[in-house]
Every structure is written in structure tokens, then in C-alpha cells.
Amino acid sequence: MKLSAIAAPHLFIPPEWDREINHIVIDSRDVKQGDLFIARVGRDNHGERFIETAIQAGASAVVALGEPGFRCGILGVPIFSTPDLLDHLSDWLHRAYAGVSQLDLTAVTGTNGKSSVTQYIAQLLTQMKIECGLLGTLGNGIWPNLAETRNTTADLSVVLRHLNDMAEQSIKYAALEVSSHGIDQRRIDGIHFKVAVLTNLTRDHLDYHGSMEAYFEAKRRLFVGGNIGAALINIDDGYGRRLAADKDITVPVFTYGHSDKAEVRYHNVELNARGMTATLTTPWGEADIVLPLIGEFNLANATAAIAVLAIQGFPFESLVAAASTLQSVAGRMEVYVKDNGPLAIVDFAHTPDALDNVLNALKPWNKAISLVFGCGGERDRTKRPIMAVIAQAHAAQVWLTDDNPRGENSDQIFSDVLAADGSDNFYCIHDRRKAIESALEKTDKDGIVVITGKGHEAYQEISGTRHAYSDAGVLIAQGYRKAGEDYVA
Known part of the structure; x- marks a missing residue:
């Protein structure tokens, strides 16, 4: 042109x-x-x-x-x-990039769950023999072939270019993770979304927004005055309930969650080490669902993905059947095993709410938990002692280590975390590899070592430089392997 x-x-x-x-x-x-x-x-x-x-x-x-x-x-x-x-x-x-207008797009925003919901949407469509595009934290492309990206929500020029490429390959559907930064910095301007989803809103990014109210207002702009056809909102979340009641939303609003008031509701939940079962009651019918996923938050994420596609006209029964094949997202509740060694879990959780969800999700296993966690540098400092309190509440042993210190002094990060009462019994090891090795060594073979904060990331950013590093890689070097679907009994 x-x-x-x-x-x-x-x-x-x-x-x-x-x-x-x-x-x-x-x-x-x-x-x-x-x-x-x-x-x-x-x-x-x-x-x-x-x-x-x-x-x-x-x-x-x-x-x-x-x-x-x-x-x-x-x-x-x-x-x-x-x-x-x-x-x-x-x-x-x-x-x-006019081809973008040919796509049916879904926007997923929220503090936690964006990657899971978008990837579950892609997996459900793929199971029904329909290709789906993805843009988000874990990469951009046509599922499952994703290329690395610098941001959760890239610049508008990059977003439109990727979407236009998808349209030229005859892709009809795509799901986008939409961050509060992306909304605030107009990285999705002019894009029409068939459905916009709010998964939750918990403490994060206050270094950028300054307050939870400003953080909420950034998310709200996607739904109020945004270019959307319908809204899907999690009303188990306080901010979600507030948004769902917002009279300035002019499109149809669907609610989901465990709440009796949710239009798309999951209930009769039974958790086990292999996954979970539940009943879904929806505007499109009621059905029992079997998920090979761990943690009730993943049930919420799968429910959102099913609802997104049902809103767009896909058969509810087919979506429920396809959900039985869902696989965990890279770096989200990934299970690693070793003969005569403790179970190991790798998860991206890096906010208080996400950490609490991960640790609660492991309760059905009734195993003692050893936790390895850290807090990112140059990010919201107020969440650090909160995460220490959550760690103490759930874990028998806690290792505090470096996450991505970035340009911040890691001793300062440790100091902020250890300001929490009762944290003086934490093992404090800056070297993340050594912290994981120590946790594996000190945990009984019947226990669980939970490693949070970095998940899928294949680097550690220290003093502005990214060094090759992977939590999964540390486990593999210690003789661990990724668990098969039928491992845990």
C-alpha cells in the first residue's frame, strides 16, 4: 500500500x-x-x-x-x-491492516487467568477442528505454534499486524490477553471484540496505576465505552460484581463463577489429584464436566472459555465434551515427578491472590508443602509482605529466593518480604537454582515442592540483563520429568 x-x-x-x-x-x-x-x-x-x-x-x-x-x-x-x-x-x-475486521475476537483481561482462558479457548476450538489465533504472555501465533512476545499486550501496530496475518491465513477466531497497561496505553484502539472477559482483579501493577481504584478504572474502560459485543464477568470477584452492575455497560452482560447468582455457574465441585468434576448450569443448558486440570481456579477459567464460545453460538454440549481434553498452560500448575523424590509443581503465580489460589488448589493431595518463591524487582513493593503471610499460612517450609530482580537490589526485595511477622524462619537463598535444590533435598518424598513466580519464563533478569534460566530446567537437571496425564493417584 x-x-x-x-x-x-x-x-x-x-x-x-x-x-x-x-x-x-x-x-x-x-x-x-x-x-x-x-x-x-x-x-x-x-x-x-x-x-x-x-x-x-x-x-x-x-x-x-x-x-x-x-x-x-x-x-x-x-x-x-x-x-x-x-x-x-x-x-x-x-x-x-483491514483484514482484522474479518476476525471474531475475544479479549480477556484480569490480574490472573488471562493466559489460561485464552489458551483454553484455543484448545476447545482446536478440539472442534477450528484453528484459533492467540496473542498474549506466552506468545503470538496460531495455536499451538506461538512466537515469543515482549509484552502481554503488544503495541497496536504489532497486534493488528499479527491479526491481519491470521486473517490472510483464513483464521476466523482469535483470543487476546489484554493487560491494564495495554488498555491505558491504547494498544487495542479501534479493535472490535465479540466478547470481553474480566477474570478477576487483585493487587498488582500498583507501581504503574498507583491505586486499586485506578487499576480498576483501566480495566473498566474495556467494558464501558469499549468496542465490544458482549461482556463476560466473574462475579466471585468483588471488582467483578461491581463491574457487572455498572449501568454504563451498554452491551449484554453475562456473569460466571461459583456464586448462586452467576448465570454461568459451576457447582457440585469435586477435586482430586487427577483433576476435578463439576456441574455447569448455563443459559445454554446444564451438564456435568470432567476436567484433567488441578485447582478450582482452573475450573473457573475453563468455565469462562466455554461461556465465551457459547455466547458466540458454539454448541454447549460440544464445548463440554471438548473440555475433557484441556491441558494445563505452560508454567501453570505443571507437575514434575521423580522416583523416590517429592512431587514438584511449577507455577507462574507472582501476586498474592495467585499464590493463595495455587496453594489452596493443592489441599486435596493432603501433602506437606515446601514453597520456593520470590518477588519481582521494580514492581509493587506493597504485595511482598502479603505474599509472605500467604506462604506461612499454607507451607510447612518456605524458601525465599530471587525472582526477576531487574534493576532493584535483591537484598531490598528480601527485606520487604521479611517485614511480615513470622517470616524469620524462611530459608533465604538468593541463588534460585540453589534454593530449589535445597527445597528438594529438605522435603520428604511424600511432600510437594511448589516453585512459583516464573512459570514458563526461560530467563532471569538481573541488573537489566536476561540470563538463560528455567525452573523446569533445574528440576530436569535433578532427575525430574514432566508428569504424564495418569501419573498422580
Whole structure:
């Protein structure tokens, strides 16, 4: 597409400076031959700093935020500037990636459960012989072939590009994890979602939002005034109940959860080490469901995935049948086993609510728990002692270790965690590998070692540098293997 076709009528492009555009790119690191580079103001830098880098990478044109003007950059590449760039960028992107409008999209937001709900949606569709696209924390692509991503919700240019690629491959459905940052920073502007889901809202990201109220308001914007066809909201959650009652939501609202007031309700729950069973009562009928998943929160996530697709017209009975094949998401309640060794669980839980859910989910096993956990650096400090209290409430032994310290002093992180009363009996080992090895050694073979915080991540970020590291890799090096479906008795 020509630059003039993308930018008109907002920006006049003289014919002699018009260029054929491949993709629209915001991050100079992603620029390829023939791309249009957008030099806008970010949180830390102005894109002007990276114009030459983008041109050297192959950009055929640049549009920058600034006073109206034009100049010829290096290699004869035209550089246009306009003060209205941010007002028009969303329109330009949707024009360039028009295929996105052909997709039926689901947005899943919430503190916890986004990855699980989106992947369960993809798994259910796949079981019914329908391909599904995914964008989120664990990668972007057509399930199950996902490529690594930098953010839960990427920039709008990246989101639309991926979705457009899916449309060109005749994909009809896609599920997106939508973070509060993504909503606040307009990374989903102009995208229509058939269904938007709120899984829950618990303490997290206060370093960014400042308060739970501001955090809630960011989530609320997806549902109130957002571009959605229906809302699905978990009313077991206090903020969910508040949102479901919001009179400013103008689309149909469906509620789900364990609550008697939920329209999509799971009840008669029986948990066991192999998974769980329950009854689903819904607007589309009632059925018993068998899930090969651990933890009631996963039942809630599976219920949400089923409801999303039922809202879009898929047969309820087929969805319930397909749910019996659901597999846990990478780094979420993954079970590892070793002959004559304690059971090991790897989970991404890095918030107080998620940690509490994971530890509660293991109660049916009636085994003593050893917990290895840490807290991320340069993130909300107030949740650290709260997580220590939760650890004490559920675990017989606790190892405090480094998560992703990032640029923060890990001793400061430890100090914040250990401010909680009763935490003086924690084993404190900064080296995460050694902490896990110590927990495995000190835990009886009939016990469980729970390792939380990093889940699927294959790195540890220390002093701004990512080092290759994996919790699962540590277990495998100790002779562990991932459990088969029928392992636990």
C-alpha cells in the first residue's frame, strides 16, 4: 500500500515522495525493508532518536510527531512530521491492516487467568477442528505454534499486524490477553471484540496505576465505552460484581463463577489429584464436566472459555465434551515427578491472590508443602509482605529466593518480604537454582515442592540483563520429568 493511501487525508504526501509501504512499525528494532517507521513519544524516549537507525534497517519512509514539516533523511528517505500523529495513527493502522475486521475476537483481561482462558479457548476450538489465533504472555501465533512476545499486550501496530496475518491465513477466531497497561496505553484502539472477559482483579501493577481504584478504572474502560459485543464477568470477584452492575455497560452482560447468582455457574465441585468434576448450569443448558486440570481456579477459567464460545453460538454440549481434553498452560500448575523424590509443581503465580489460589488448589493431595518463591524487582513493593503471610499460612517450609530482580537490589526485595511477622524462619537463598535444590533435598518424598513466580519464563533478569534460566530446567537437571496425564493417584 502506498504511504499516501495510508495517511490521507490527514497528511499530504507529494507524489514524488510517495513510497510503497510494507508494514507500519513503532519500534526501530523491528524495522525491515520497506517499512514505515513511526517516530512518536514513548515513556522514556522520543522516536526521533531512532530515525537514522530505522532508515539504516530499511525504512522507506518516516512519519514523526512534531511541528508540520518535511525533510529528506539519510539515503534519500522522506521524513514527514505532524503534531496530529497520535490522533490519526490508529486510523492509519486499521487502514493498513483491514483484514482484522474479518476476525471474531475475544479479549480477556484480569490480574490472573488471562493466559489460561485464552489458551483454553484455543484448545476447545482446536478440539472442534477450528484453528484459533492467540496473542498474549506466552506468545503470538496460531495455536499451538506461538512466537515469543515482549509484552502481554503488544503495541497496536504489532497486534493488528499479527491479526491481519491470521486473517490472510483464513483464521476466523482469535483470543487476546489484554493487560491494564495495554488498555491505558491504547494498544487495542479501534479493535472490535465479540466478547470481553474480566477474570478477576487483585493487587498488582500498583507501581504503574498507583491505586486499586485506578487499576480498576483501566480495566473498566474495556467494558464501558469499549468496542465490544458482549461482556463476560466473574462475579466471585468483588471488582467483578461491581463491574457487572455498572449501568454504563451498554452491551449484554453475562456473569460466571461459583456464586448462586452467576448465570454461568459451576457447582457440585469435586477435586482430586487427577483433576476435578463439576456441574455447569448455563443459559445454554446444564451438564456435568470432567476436567484433567488441578485447582478450582482452573475450573473457573475453563468455565469462562466455554461461556465465551457459547455466547458466540458454539454448541454447549460440544464445548463440554471438548473440555475433557484441556491441558494445563505452560508454567501453570505443571507437575514434575521423580522416583523416590517429592512431587514438584511449577507455577507462574507472582501476586498474592495467585499464590493463595495455587496453594489452596493443592489441599486435596493432603501433602506437606515446601514453597520456593520470590518477588519481582521494580514492581509493587506493597504485595511482598502479603505474599509472605500467604506462604506461612499454607507451607510447612518456605524458601525465599530471587525472582526477576531487574534493576532493584535483591537484598531490598528480601527485606520487604521479611517485614511480615513470622517470616524469620524462611530459608533465604538468593541463588534460585540453589534454593530449589535445597527445597528438594529438605522435603520428604511424600511432600510437594511448589516453585512459583516464573512459570514458563526461560530467563532471569538481573541488573537489566536476561540470563538463560528455567525452573523446569533445574528440576530436569535433578532427575525430574514432566508428569504424564495418569501419573498422580
